[in-house]
Amino acid sequence: DMVKVLTVATDENHGLERFLYSAKVYGIEVEILGKGKEWTGGNMNYAGGGQKVNILKDKLKEMMKSENSQEQIIIFTDSYDVMFLASLEEIVKKFKTFKDTRVLFSAEQFCWPDSKLAALYPKTEVANPYLNSGAFIGYLSEIFEIVNHKPIKDKEDDQLYYTKIYLNKELRSSLKISLDHDASIFQNLNGALSDVQLRTNTTEEWPYIENIVTNQKPLIVHANGPSKLTLNHFGNYLAKSWSNNEGCTLCLEKRINLKEEELPSVMMAVFIEQATPFLEEFLQQLKDIDYPKSKIHLLLRNNVEYHEVEVDEFYQTYSKQYASSKRIKPSDFITEAEARTIVMERCINSVCDYIFNIDSLSRVKKATLRYLLSSGYDVIAPMLVRPGQAWSNFWGAINSAGFYARSSDYMDIVYYGIKGIWNVPFITNCYLMKMSVFRSKRAEAVTYAKENIDADMAFCSSLRDLGIFMHVSNEYDFGHLVNPENFDVTRTHPDMYQVLDNKIEWEQRYLGEDYKINFEEGRKHLMPCPDVYWFPLMSKRFCLEWIEIMEAYGQWSDGSNNDKRLEGGYEAVPTRDIHMNQVGLERQWLHILKEYVRPLQEMVFTGYYHNPPVSIMNFVVRYRPDEQPSLRPHHDSSTYTINLALNTPHIDFEGGGCRFIRYNCSVRDTKMGWLLMHPGRLTHYHEGLLVTKGTRYIMISFVDP
Ligand SMILES: O=C(O)CCC(=O)C(=O)O
Numbered sequence: 170d171m172v173k174v175l176t177v178a179t180d181e182n183h184g185l186e187r188f189l190y191s192a193k194v195y196g197i198e199v200e201i202l203g204k205g206k207e208w209t210g211g212n213m214n215y216a217g218g219g220q221k222v223n224i225l226k227d228k229l230k231e232m233m234k235s236e237n238s239q240e241q242i243i244i245f246t247d248s249y250d251v252m253f254l255a256s257l258e259e260i261v262k263k264f265k266t267f268k269d270t271r272v273l274f275s276a277e278q279f280c281w282p283d284s285k286l287a288a289l290y291p292k293t294e295v296a297n298p299y300l301n302s303g304a305f306i307g308y309l310s311e312i313f314e315i316v317n318h319k320p321i322k323d324k325e326d327d328q329l330y331y332t333k334i335y336l337n338k339e340l341r342s343s344l345k346i347s348l349d350h351d352a353s354i355f356q357n358l359n360g361a362l363s364d365v366q367l368r369t370n371t372t373e374e375w376p377y378i379e380n381i382v383t384n385q386k387p388l389i390v391h392a393n394g395p396s397k398l399t400l401n402h403f404g405n406y407l408a409k410s411w412s413n414n415e416g417c418t419l420c421l422e423k424r425i426n427l428k429e430e431e432l433p434s435v436m437m438a439v440f441i442e443q444a445t446p447f448l449e450e451f452l453q454q455l456k457d458i459d460y461p462k463s464k465i466h467l468l469l470r471n472n473v474e475y476h477e478v479e480v481d482e483f484y485q486t487y488s489k490q491y492a493s494s495k496r497i498k499p500s501d502f503i504t505e506a507e508a509r510t511i512v513m514e515r516c517i518n519s520v521c522d523y524i525f526n527i528d529s530l531s532r533v534k535k536a537t538l539r540y541l542l543s544s545g546y547d548v549i550a551p552m553l554v555r556p557g558q559a560w561s562n563f564w565g566a567i568n569s570a571g572f573y574a575r576s577s578d579y580m581d582i583v584y585y586g587i588k589g590i591w592n593v594p595f596i597t598n599c600y601l602m603k604m605s606v607f608r609s610k611r612a613e614a615v616t617y618a619k620e621n622i623d624a625d626m627a628f629c630s631s632l633r634d635l636g637i638f639m640h641v642s643n644e645y646d647f648g649h650l651v652n653p654e655n656f657d658v659t660r661t662h663p664d665m666y667q668v669l670d671n672k673i674e675w676e677q678r679y680l681g682e683d684y685k686i687n688f689e690e691g692r693k694h695l696m697p698c699p700d701v702y703w704f705p706l707m708s709k710r711f712c713l714e715w716i717e718i719m720e721a722y723g724q725w726s727d728g729s730n731n732d733k734r735l736e737g738g739y740e741a742v743p744t745r746d747i748h749m750n751q752v753g754l755e756r757q758w759l760h761i762l763k764e765y766v767r768p769l770q771e772m773v774f775t776g777y778y779h780n781p782p783v784s785i786m787n788f789v790v791r792y793r794p795d796e797q798p799s800l801r802p803h804h805d806s807s808t809y810t811i812n813l814a815l816n817t818p819h820i821d822f823e824g825g826g827c828r829f830i831r832y833n834c835s836v837r838d839t840k841m842g843w844l845l846m847h848p849g850r851l852t853h854y855h856e857g858l859l860v861t862k863g864t865r866y867i868m869i870s871f872v873d874p
């Protein structure tokens with residue numbers, strides 16, 4: 170058969186790219202009409218206007234000269250919101266099954282743009298009663314007559330034009346015009362979302378859509394009206410973009426090789442918009458990103474006064490290494506939207522090829538930027554998830570109010586059940602933008618500033634409106650998001666309080682480097698005195714900050730027997746100490762006992778399980794020659810006691826240590842960050858040895874009293 174596939178696309182955009190890719194996949198050659206022409210067919214980018222009819226008319230006139238118009242088949246479709254799902258052969262074969270039909274229009278559930286015309290339709294008791302002009306197939310001779318039936322202005326509605334011809338009974342029968350009511354070729358998505366099922370994970374290699382009302386597998390899909398985002402979602406799978414066996418085939422197709430000699434120049438836009446746990450590690454990560462700094466333009470925006478000292482130090486130390494640098498400080502009183510606009514303008518008006526946006530909640534591995542650049546996608550985020558939660562930096566779907574909605578594949582993507590690069594309606598925190606996309610005239614409408622919505626929501630909403638596709642990749646594990654929800658900067662060393670909320674960073678900074686050797690197979694645990702075990706637990710940094718938290722609080726007990734903090738108000742063997750609940754660390758410390766101390770106990774006092782460990786007395790003791798220098802012999806009211814050294818003998822103090830009287834055995838050379846663990850109340854009668862110089866700090870818990 171002689172088949173010509175035509176579309177009108179005045180503008181090049183991601184929708185057109187997707188359309189052409191789907192055509193290529195099925196070996197379909199498309200002729201694009203109106204390329205580069207100014208669009209005068211109405212102000213919506215998608216809704217076709219009469220201009221489409223007029224451009225088509227010119228083309229068909231030309232074809233009439235050379236082609237056999239009785240035999241020549243024309244397929245005309247929109248392009249920004251259309252995908253081919255089958256080869257021409259299949260499409261034409263299906264077309265020929267329509268009896269008494271020379272032209273077949275796609276059909277939909279809404280009579281649009283003039284609903285009053287619904288009454289004139291011959292057949293309405295069908296799945297899709299009404300004509301949609303986004304796609305049709307037929308013979309040149311009849312289509313030529315249709316487009317030449319009457320003049321149409323560029324701004325007039327093409328669907329109304331074709332509808333009136335169809336509703337004209339004489340024309341309908343003389344030109345043999347039918348509608349594809351069952352979506353056996355054309356599936357219009359608007360209003361049909363519950364009829365149409367996306368089938369992935371079938372035994373077939375390629376996902377497809379199925380109309381479960383008409384039992385058809387449509388061959389061309391058209392996201393008419395407000396159903397664009399549904400096609401963005403389907404498009405992740407259709408037209409062999411996804412293989413049930415191989416995963417993301419489109420990702421491979423798009424990948425590009427970065428040439429070391431001609432790496433693109435990137436504006437790295439760093440945003441600190443809110444008080445952020447472990448900001449120090451965030452800043453470190455920035456300078457460790459694997460990319461030549463001579464190719465990076467740094468823009469560092471901090472809007473949090475609390476972080477300014479740290480940010481300033483980073484900027485003073487590293488900014489000179491970058492190709493250029495600029496900063497925006499809290500004292501500049503610039504909103505986030507303004508700051509992001511400054512970034513865009515700086516990049517647009519310079520030689521920069523990409524913007525790499527990264528905000529302070531993002532923790533990315535150092536290869537991430539290179540990966541994003543080589544993905545071949547114009548706007549792409551690395552997927553970042555809050556560990557242990559479904560919270561991420563993208564939305565799989567969006568509801569009609571423009572807020573988060575969960576797509577059917579969201580959880581699979583977040584948990585890496587499926588891996589690929591996904592066209593999604595919202596990304597945030599960290600993403601790469603290719604500037605050529607944003608230098609176009611059309612992209613002037615991209616904005617970060619919309620009333621009453623966040624900058625990232627405004628941005629993504631403007632990209633959706635413009636048909637600029639956003640993607641998120643979960644091809645690899647790129648990192649994660651920190652959780653700022655319970656971050657309280659009024660605390661001394663607030664990061665210390667984050668052991669529950671930001672475990673990864675907390676462990677990295679505060680858990681001893683050698684903690685893990687406790688669990689090495691065949692490890693012989695140190696036992697400096699009988700049944701007194703000795704384990705590395707915390708980092709030096711933990712110990713220093715832990716002491717600083719106590720000293721900043723400063724309200725040490727007076728060492729007398731009267732202690733109002735205790736239920737009975739009386740302490741038989743008092744120390745100068747501060748309890749964890751006084752500094753707001755009780756919950757955190759109990760978590761530490763459960764997560765990091767209990768597993769040690771279970772290794773050495775075999776057969777004793779108590780999870781979670783209970784501990785009412787958790788405190789830091791301070792010994793000083795001129796204050797309380799020692800502690801008299803006693804038992805602890807505990808099943809076992811832990812005694813964590815926070816500083817170092819012979820450096821921070823002289824003397825000190827713990828003596829176990831029954832065994833006449835002392836531990837004097839305690840190690841910063843290491844804990845002693847011993848039975849509490851029968852065998853291990855013990856005393857705190859005299860400190861003769863300096864200050865000794867220990868952290869004590871009476872576990873399972
Ligand atoms: O000073 C020491 O190491 C022992 C402290 C102690 O036994 C306690 O606080 O109960």
Ligand SMILES: [Fe+2]
Pocket residue numbers: 803804805810855
């Ligand atoms: Fe004790």
